[in-house]
Amino acid sequence: xxxxxxxxxxxxxxxxxxxxxxxxxxxxxxxxxxxxxxxxxxxxxxxxxxxxxxxxxxxxxxxxxxxxxxxxxxxxxxxxxxxxxxxxxxxxxxxxxxxxxxxxxxxxxxxxxxxxxxxxxxxxxxxxxxxxxxxxxxxxxxxxxxxxxxxxxxxxxxxxxxxxxxxxxxxxxxxxxxxxxxxxxxxxxxxxxxxxxxxxxxxxxxxxxxxxxxxxxxxxxxxxxxxxxxxxxxxxxxxxxxxxxxxxxxxxxxxxxxxxxxxxxxxxxxxxxxxxxxxx
Numbered sequence: 001x002x003x004x005x006x007x008x009x010x011x012x013x014x015x016x017x018x019x020x021x022x023x024x025x026x027x028x029x030x031x032x033x034x035x036x037x038x039x040x041x042x043x044x045x046x047x048x049x050x051x052x053x054x055x056x057x058x059x060x061x062x063x064x065x066x067x068x069x070x071x072x073x074x075x076x077x078x079x080x081x082x083x084x085x086x087x088x089x090x091x092x093x094x095x096x097x098x099x100x101x102x103x104x105x106x107x108x109x110x111x112x113x114x115x116x117x118x119x120x121x122x123x124x125x126x127x128x129x130x131x132x133x134x135x136x137x138x139x140x141x142x143x144x145x146x147x148x149x150x151x152x153x154x155x156x157x158x159x160x161x162x163x164x165x166x167x168x169x170x171x172x173x174x175x176x177x178x179x180x181x182x183x184x185x186x187x188x189x190x191x192x193x194x195x196x197x198x199x200x201x202x203x204x205x206x207x208x209x210x211x212x213x214x215x216x217x218x219x220x221x222x223x224x225x226x227x228x229x230x231x232x233x234x235x236x237x238x239x240x241x242x243x244x245x246x247x248x249x250x251x252x253x254x255x256x257x258x259x260x261x262x263x264x265x266x267x268x269x270x271x272x273x274x275x276x277x278x279x280x
Contacts, residue, residue, distance in 0.1 A: 084110070
């Protein structure tokens with residue numbers, strides 16, 4: 001199969017996946033929830049700014065960080081977990097693989113289509129929130145706001161990659177979705193709280209505590225997002241101060257690089273599982 005034919009096949013599968021995602025009621029619900037909550041946080045930020053003089057993109061960017069860490073991984077994980085497993089149960093995956101396609105094209109097509117859907121959903125939330133701020137607030141902090149949007153896209157992509165890994169490795173939709181939700185709980189609730197508890201109980205040195213934080217992509221996202229807003233990580237305690245002292249200005253590109261690595265790592269085992277399991 002030529003490169004042109006492979007690209008056309010991947011593009012066709014991506015368009016199909018994008019169409020299916022837009023018809024997914026859960027995806028539409030996630031999009032609406034994210035957009036509404038983003039607008040609400042922006043409005044609250046404007047109201048607070050009128051009282052305290054802190055209106056603008058910077059205040060909203062800080063408010064959005066925790067919302068993003070809660071909702072965006074859930075969106076990516078569930079979409080990815082349902083993509084292959086649901087079609088496997090419905091029998092449509094068997095029909096797709098019976099065509100002149102290879103597993104890599106199917107996986108890349110699904111990844112591209114779902115990534116486009118997630119980017120569109122997040123663009124709606126950020127776009128509406130940004131329009132509200134530009135209309136009623138100021139343009140202060142616009143760079144950090146746009147930087148947070150880019151980091152959010154990376155977080156969505158790595159969550160999607162993890163979801164595809166569960167979907168390719170597990171045969172049933174319920175099992176894949178349950179595993180994805182369990183992974184979401186681990187990432188969200190074993191972040192700051194889990195690291196803090198482990199540090200207190202096990203007396204973990206600060207440099208090892210920072211290394212452990214890099215194993216949780218949500219913590220890496222949080223480090224990068226905070227660095228966009230301010231030049232230090234004192235809010236993260238000793239681990240943050242150690243990271244700034246050790247890496248300095250290199251910490252932000254290091255965090256972005258770790259997020260990119262997290263986005264790519266699950267794809268290889270996902271492909272290997274999918275090639276071996278196929279439609280079964």
